[in-house]
Amino acid sequence: MSASDLLVANGLVAGYGEMQILHGIGLRLAQGEVVTVIGPNGCGKSTLLKTLIGIIHPTAGKIVLGGHDITSTQTRARLRVGLGYVPQVRNVFATMTTEENLLMGLVAIPGNVRERLEAVREILPTLSEYWNATAGRLSGGQQQIVALGRALMASPKVLLLDEPSAGLSPKATDEVFGHIRAISSQGGVGVVLVEQNAHKALAISDRCYVLAEGRNRLDGDAASIAANPEVGRIYLGAGDAADRP
Numbered sequence: 001m002s003a004s005d006l007l008v009a010n011g012l013v014a015g016y017g018e019m020q021i022l023h024g025i026g027l028r029l030a031q032g033e034v035v036t037v038i039g040p041n042g043c044g045k046s047t048l049l050k051t052l053i054g055i056i057h058p059t060a061g062k063i064v065l066g067g068h069d070i071t072s073t074q075t076r077a078r079l080r081v082g083l084g085y086v087p088q089v090r091n092v093f094a095t096m097t098t099e100e101n102l103l104m105g106l107v108a109i110p111g112n113v114r115e116r117l118e119a120v121r122e123i124l125p126t127l128s129e130y131w132n133a134t135a136g137r138l139s140g141g142q143q144q145i146v147a148l149g150r151a152l153m154a155s156p157k158v159l160l161l162d163e164p165s166a167g168l169s170p171k172a173t174d175e176v177f178g179h180i181r182a183i184s185s186q187g188g189v190g191v192v193l194v195e196q197n198a199h200k201a202l203a204i205s206d207r208c209y210v211l212a213e214g215r216n217r218l219d220g221d222a223a224s225i226a227a228n229p230e231v232g233r234i235y236l237g238a239g240d241a242a243d244r245p
């Protein structure tokens with residue numbers, strides 16, 4: 001672990017009941033860094049984020065945030081100490097307005113509502129365009145920005161984002177990714193970005209982890225992962241079991 005590490009996970013073993021999905025995954029994240037996690041469908045990316053936020057508790061391994069061991073803490077406690085999470089699906093309250101969705105971001109966390117609303121509006125100015133609109137009627141990209149805004153209400157140190165580009169047009173993806181990069185570079189927030197849209201995600205990332213079947217397969221700086229021919233094979237799910245020693 002280096003001094004700049006904000007979030008460090010080691011040897012995570014987790015799953016659902018008897019079914020083990022993560023077989024000893026590790027990951028580290030520094031302040032202001034965007035780290036992308038890619039891998040084939042079903043390899044455990046969402047399960048990893050659920051384990052980091054505490055929806056699932058690992059049977060082995062350790063999670064350290066800002067030097068504190070949070071492995072056995074509840075989700076609510078993790079939100080309080082600076083983890084934020086935007087799930088893969090159903091990440092806005094559809095019948096609530098944008099503003100009400102943002103307010104939900106402070107339900108479990110103490111914070112000055114007015115100050116935080118203003119701060120998030122400054123970070124994501126486009127929210128003002130649909131501030132009083134019902135979230136369920138917004139476009140997919142707008143809903144993602146509302147979900148990001150809700151997570152930012154709690155002033156997180158780390159954001160865990162599960163496929164923020166899912167279902168978005170290329171233009172909306174660019175907008176959402178632009179916000180993610182800025183939140184990290186300008187706000188100092190560390191971001192773990194799980195993505196299917198590997199090329200675009202790598203373009204805004206500092207580093208990348210490639211998972212396969214619940215294990216770390218490769219990691220490195222984003223440019224070298226993007227240029228690695230093995231990544232295409234793993235990512236497409238081909239040759240994975242066949243070329244393992």
Ligand SMILES: Nc1ncnc2c1ncn2[C@@H]1O[C@H](COP(=O)(O)OP(=O)(O)OP(=O)(O)O)[C@@H](O)[C@H]1O
Nearest residue numbers: 016019021039040041042043044045046047048088
């Ligand atoms: N709630 C659950 N109960 C039981 N099994 C689950 C549950 N959620 C996921 N799984 C299983 O765990 C494995 C990993 O799922 P996970 O959602 O972590 O994959 P993923 O890498 O995020 O995939 P995708 O790219 O499709 O989002 C899959 O085999 C999936 O069927």
Ligand SMILES: [Mg+2]
Nearest residue numbers: 045046047088
């Ligand atoms: Mg997933």
